[in-house]
Amino acid sequence: MADQLLNERDIEFLLYEFLDTEQLLQRPRYREHSREIFDATLKTARTIADKYFANHNAKGDANEPSFDGETVHLIEETKQAWDAFAEAGFLAAHYDFNEGGLQLPEIILRASLATVSAANVASAGYPFLTLGAANLIHSFADEKLKAQFLPPMMDGRYAGTMALTEPDQGSSLADIRTSAEAAADGSYRIFGQKMFISGGDQSLTDNIAHMVLAKIKGAPPGVKGISLFLVPKFLLDENGEPDKRNDVKLAGLLHKMGYRNTTSTVLNFGEDRGAVGYLVGEPHKGLAYMFQMMNEARIGVGVGAAVLGYQGYNYSLQYARERPQGRLPSNRDPQSKQLPIIRHADVRRMLLMQKSYVEGGLALCFYASSLFEDQRTAETEEQRRNATALLNLLTPIVKSWPSKYCLKANELAIQVLGGAGYIREFPLEQLYRDNRLNPIHEGTEAIHGLDLLGRKVPADNMAGYGLLQCEMRNTLMQAKDIEALAPLAAALEDALEKLDVVTRSLFGQMQQDIDRGLANATLYLDVFGRVVVAWIWLRQALAAEGALSASVSMEEGNFYRGKVQAARFYIEWELPEIEAQVALLTSGNMLPFEMDESWF
């Protein structure tokens, strides 16, 4: 692994210069906090990431979990990592003081988790899933379930999972078949099979709380009949301690390309007499509840993708600085000293492209995280409502853009190393294999394209879309006044208009024929993502130019100039690719849709 996890200076920039995280301290929830506490939290996360997660990232990949028919075996470092994470309080950090938490803001937790993911995304899977499951219980379960399951999930005795997918349905939740029958004691009996359940079994915790989507017998068809159940691995005895095995069986482990140290499982519920499950919240509202978890998880996927890209960037940058090879074309003297490969134009292109993807991706995720915070703790109701509208709009992009482009960053990092990038003796090929999951889980690109164009943009009379336009125009106004940024602002303004034209054109097409109108939604997602990330980069450049206008050290100056150059690169090299895409979309080019199946 690269010597550093992410880039401390960049995290600081994103939190305190690109975003204004310090202003959170003025909000009532954070009055007892300080910048020092935030920074100490980040430092703790970095220490744990370094010591307990980075140490077995490669080992966990080479020695993936195994199942002997009884027990799942993980390399022992996984348990040490889990314990260290729990002991540092990160499983409870975002809850209020009076709930036993540290009352930390979302963005500080998110930045902390980012560092842990950067160290070892697979071992980070267990605590991350547990955080999500606990949040669901916290938000929707009754007091009894909360009392039974939340405390041990907050201190690391229990873990949690998210059990949605079934063998016959992945993307189409309407068609899940897992069923629930009411039992006399008010609990339910769950029957069905779930697949691709991450962390579905392990040897880390005393119990696992599976958050299972199932349909109560007689429920309405489709997504309106889905309920959410907590199905524990072990049933609790009268003292609330794990006792007998519930009727949940591990049918087997799946063997992934990457993310290997996170178990991926097939679980059978109710093979014998029915798995005992407890209804969470009201019947038939399971999907809405699950979406809370999914939306958080989707930001998590974006961050995961960004940090895997970031680690590849770090490593390939370090390699390019150190590896001598070849000379400039102008130098024809084979006896002259070879240059470090960072001096070659194409290596620089690959590094700058990676920088624009990974720092752009992480900035996008952190921005989303700030919206997540604002929707809960911003001062006015309007601010909170606006944050929700913006976050809902941006979630498909926050999930999909880093998953696509930070994966591409990993490909570029491999390419910088050449043959060394292709062998397991170097860390890059694992990063790529790990990252390849991100465009798939928590909704494929296609799903998010449909969500963006079909739901999120039109939602509430385009409220979120309108807000985003305002935010962007606000940035444009500021950037236009700065000489170095004015051309970038002009390019983004032009792109913004194109996005508007294409959006309205697609709405027209959707009104005529919804299937055709949505046929190119993935392309629209890509256009939208590029425009948003161009804006994120312009905002970073604005912060950097602001800092450069004062007197800064040479090192600081270099950092800020790198930000400005990456913003220029993104806007001059990447953003213009939307033109061809916009032309296809507005002309209603339906070639793929019109490809007859028999022609393949």
Place this chain on the structure above:
Amino acid sequence: MADQLLNERDIEFLLYEFLDTEQLLQRPRYREHSREIFDATLKTARTIADKYFANHNAKGDANEPSFDGETVHLIEETKQAWDAFAEAGFLAAHYDFNEGGLQLPEIILRASLATVSAANVASAGYPFLTLGAANLIHSFADEKLKAQFLPPMMDGRYAGTMALTEPDQGSSLADIRTSAEAAADGSYRIFGQKMFISGGDQSLTDNIAHMVLAKIKGAPPGVKGISLFLVPKFLLDENGEPDKRNDVKLAGLLHKMGYRNTTSTVLNFGEDRGAVGYLVGEPHKGLAYMFQMMNEARIGVGVGAAVLGYQGYNYSLQYARERPQGRLPSNRDPQSKQLPIIRHADVRRMLLMQKSYVEGGLALCFYASSLFEDQRTAETEEQRRNATALLNLLTPIVKSWPSKYCLKANELAIQVLGGAGYIREFPLEQLYRDNRLNPIHEGTEAIHGLDLLGRKVPADNMAGYGLLQCEMRNTLMQAKDIEALAPLAAALEDALEKLDVVTRSLFGQMQQDIDRGLANATLYLDVFGRVVVAWIWLRQALAAEGALSASVSMEEGNFYRGKVQAARFYIEWELPEIEAQVALLTSGNMLPFEMDESWF
């Protein structure tokens, strides 16, 4: 693996409709052949591929070669595959009858090898490398070496390798350090270390002929001082049989992301008293000789990339036809039957995109293979010279374009399967891992960009470039007369003009400053590749439209309509992306080049 290797109908189309392979029968070298012999050869290759290569593609990946300090162990199926390939005569098929060969044309051999690669690219590595090494010996070695090494390489008793790369140099051959000292008996003693040597050791053959680049003491610096040596693993006794070990030691195996069943080795030459090597050809001409092998190998890499993409396309297409999931957006009835996912617009896009990449890539490689044939056996000297000029120009594209886009096809195939694409229980993730090597070996994309813009396009007063323009304009003329193709021809004509503008602009930039002028050569390679493949697709569409103008069966009609639709897709969806690239190139945008190292 997908049920089928490549697509027999498509291979037939490429050989006999897109290309006119049958006209080879009129050339003196092939007078004793017939279409039936060609087809029987292809069928033999398919049988061997199916029976001896496809059978252990996954197994060889899961059980990679190991080295116990003495011997390299391969799964036994590898040896059976090697033997079957050799016994069928494919190691000798392209040599003349009087040399013990089958006097087969390059294109038939190439298509045969393509099928074998599709079945198992890693196990195919051993015979492919042997073919290349034997060709070098055949072309440049003296009669004694030929007599000693060619026959056993043609019948499968010996294998060959290509030993260029060293730990401290991969792309910069000028800097190799392996040295050669003349010995009293006329042989040489070789000292040095080579790395990433594929097939550098194995347990398949009685001997291995390493084709080693080294510098004779006192040779000129740089590439002008490189000589080529044959360094056998075992020295031959007086009867010409393998006897004592030469001083070539396997320092260790490298562990690749994919292509696992091909050993990748570090070899130490001359640790003890010097490895015995035999000069091939004249001193200091090694690089020129090696380039013959490399140019063949580069077409081979293109084919390998294309067929790995093809197998992913086949599998994901089959999966998409069979896997039910979800409904069209217009269908809001959750109780209605789910559709096979091929009915979803974005799945069709991913399939059509794959089709355009893999069939386009394979057609490009087969076209190059026909040029390779023409440069040897075309009737007139002018035809042969023109074929050489065109092939030299196109080699960087034939190597790089499939490596980039057919890898992307594998990514798309994974995405079509979703979670199933990500697990080793399905064949797609291996295809991706295997294919990731192709943009790296035999020259990275950057190397080929520099080669294309810096050498191949300007070569001989742009002779190859001029010929390509003529070929393309010839296709345009024909396409313009066909209603369905006229718009595609217009788009390609426009692109051709853009390519011309950008080429002349870059030449101007190179004259001013060669380092800056070549800085964006990789981007130029991509533009050039897209234009060439658009032309390849238009040529395929022309052949298809020609066939459709006669009466054809429904099945045949569907095949041809698929070709036309894929051509339209490539030209309408992919080609326009050059516009933004051309704008960057002609404006001389140097952002990556100008990124200071200290700003990263």
